Amino acid sequence: MGWAKRIENLFHRESVEADISEELRSHIELAVEDAMRAGMSETQARREARLRFGNPVILREQTAKADTALGLDGLWRDVRLTLRQMRKTPAFATAVLLTLAVGIGANTAVFTVIDRVLLRPLPYPKSDQLIALWLNAPGAGGLANFSSGLRLSASMYFTFSRHNRSFQSMGIWAPGTANVTGVARPEQVQTAQVSGGLLETLEVPATVGRWFSSADQDPRGARTVMLSYGFWQRHFGGDRSVIGHILQVDAQPREIVGVMPRDFRISDHDFDLLIPLALDPVKEILAGFGYDGVARLKPGVSLAQADADIARLIPVWMDSWSNGPGTDPHYYRIWRISPHFLSLRDQVVGSVSRMLWIVMATLGVVMLIACANITNLLLVRAESRQQELAVRAALGATRLRIIRELLVESVTLGIIGGVLAMGVAWAGLGLLVAFGPATLPRLSEVALDARSLLFTLLLAVVCGLIFGAIPAWKYARVSLTTAGTSRTATGSRTRLRSRNVLVVAQTAMALVLLVCAILMIRTFAALRNVDPGFSNPAHVQTLTIAIPEQLIGDSTMVMRTQNEIADQLAAVPGVTAVGFASSVPMDNNDPNWDEIGVEGKVYPNGEPPLRLFNYVSPGYFHAMGTRLVAGRDFTWADIYGLRPMVLVSENFARDSWGSAAAAIGKRVHQFSGSPWKEVIGVVEDVRVHGVDEVAPMTIYWPAMLYSPYTRQPTIYGPRAVTYAVLSMRAGHPEFTGQLEKAVWSVNGNLPLAQVETMQEIYDASLGRTSFTLVMLAIAGAMAMALSMIGIYGVIAYAVSQRTREMGIRLALGAQRSRVSWMFVRSALLMTGAGAVLGGCAAAAVTRLMQSLLFGISPLDPLTYATVPLVLIAVALFASYLPSRRAAAVDPMQALRSE
């Protein structure tokens, strides 16, 4: 028979016992038969047989036990014993279970996030074949940045898709916005403009209808659009007959041809509408680097091979297209464009991985500290059970048996803690999703699932084994002699040492955490202290408006409309200043760059460097709180007069002419032959990419000007602008409602988008740092609290154990202060040792965190000096109370008590 039969027998206990009864009865009958054959009477024979047999009930039970023995009934008994003991010591049980629940729960929550965001593949079929077409272009100035490299141009798309040898399919796309009108409420929506091949690359079929076909991508063909699942539900209630309906997108009628499934995103970009790019190869030029490229590798092709394949196509691309007559297509050689493809998942996840792993490591350390505390508690408990264990050992319990019981106890505690932890994890996950950094990709996919539950269980069991192992090991080796004399001894030295070692370890880990937390706090403070280049962000309300060409065709009319909107906004009560620009700082709007040549300067390569530019209206800087350092702002007369004037940033002025004042009156232009513009003012530097990045040199164009890029002078002005409204009422819904009405009074077809205060934008840009900071601060606080509890517990127990000894010392004439000093001293020694160890560990660990720090060195002396002092103060405080109790012992009482 095997395990299976034994388990089966457990369920058929009755029939097993009946079987055994019959077997035993037949034995008796046979014995009786033989006895009778030998001459005994039946009654005598039966009596003899019964006597020999002994108690039939017990025998039957014992035999049955052999049939169902799994070795587990001992285990079940141990578990029941643990539960009983827990009920008897509720304080201990609560402390342990609470610690475990919080520790394991927090770890599970973070693990779930890591699992979903970092470990799982993207939600596309065979997503490991998908790559992001990242191009490096070190010579392209500011056009290629850290977060996306050099984006692709449409001409690159044509060349690469036609001539590549490594891809099954590829496509490009760009995010955008559009106005949807003709529905109940005009709405500005997020769009994704996709080229042919993009949907084929991602391979996610439409829920309703079909993908875009090549006819849809024909620039002269009919206009079509695809909906997202959310948009479909919101506006059409999920009606499947929506295919064929017409939707007004940017005043352009488009036919709906399909709906994408729920939660479908392109590289984690959420959209409401998909619009075909409908690129016209005839009209395309080399430039226009604004698209993200995605491709699906052919099976067996590696990233390096794909890199080489496309690298060979760069010169082909330069030969096949041009930027217009008189331009040199091979100019782009300076840019040194090279492919550096990465898997799509790596691009989506980006730099978040480091932050997440740090948070996970932090919580892991807190878990270890908690385990150390629980181990100490268990050691204390086991010591008090010394006598009981010694007696059991004498009665025949093997060492293995006792170890097993102690381990069962700790693992049971762990598992119960783990079950409670699931509730904590669920709550923690809710908090993370609600307050986590907005830049966390794939956050919508995060939820508790089977893998997180498995992780919880595993962690619970492992923790149980960790904190159970030490007491189990120590106490199973109890010998009879020392146990019996517990009345006069005060605990062996080895046991005391292991508890002290645990406290030292705890203190070291707490120090590491606290150092990391303090460094992050100071980073955050440093970031907040950086002058972002605008002021009073809480009182600056922003809102974005886009005027499509189909609505108002003439550029001058666009300008007048924007002007009138600004006037209407200024008329709203409480508004102090209004201005607009094509982008505001830190709004994640793609920067626009242009070559700016300074009059009189000679450039080494013949090409002037690229500078960031922005279109601004008069009054914008005043509304934003960006200081004018020299010269003056634009006036509306300058704008309508199309005067060739610009403003520049302070760092641009200093770099080109030595100082801000020297810049006034100087001239710049975009390329040789284009008309010169005069610098009329200089404003302070603005950190548009976030406070931790250097402020780029910027040039500010007027909101309407003659475009130098066309042969005939044409007037150009940005159609999508963001208004900055200075008011004490910024952020209040009533106020924003009035602003909305002001805009609609000018043109009812212009929905507002991205209505937020500069404070919100500023906070969002600090989001990643502040999130890490909050997590580390919480962990640091928890670590300190746990260490304090740990030290307190150890000292308090030592005091209680050594009461007799204290009594003797006091009776022999020791001073009370010396007695309490003994304990405080041991606490200080342990903390000191832990601080030294922790200091070395922290020096190593903070080096890993370096990329997250700003304005502070990972070995900052002030931090490394203060934190140990804080911990020592904590140790002093924690050991003070119990040591006072030691000094307050009455010698007579102590000597009498046991």
Next chain:
Amino acid sequence: MARYDLQGSLDLLVLKTLSQRGELHGYGIVLHIQRASDELLRVEEGSLYPALHRMEQNGWIASEWALTETSRRAKYYKMTASGRKQLREAEESFEQLVKGVRAMLRYA
């Protein structure tokens, strides 16, 4: 011989019995051991049946119900292949035990 001495060797005796006599019920095993040891060994029923069931769980013996000569129903046990192996091992370790004890007792 004292009762307790049989505890460790009970498995050995039962397996040897079954190898000598083929199929036997519990009562028959008791009788055989008694007879074959010249009345020196008397197995207690209290130890025999738990041991038999345990050995069956371990796969060393197999059981089935059958009728005795006197037409009584009884559970008969016989040895399995792994039981034969177990018997060999038990015999070897018993030999070693006896040698060791004897050597110790003769030591001056």
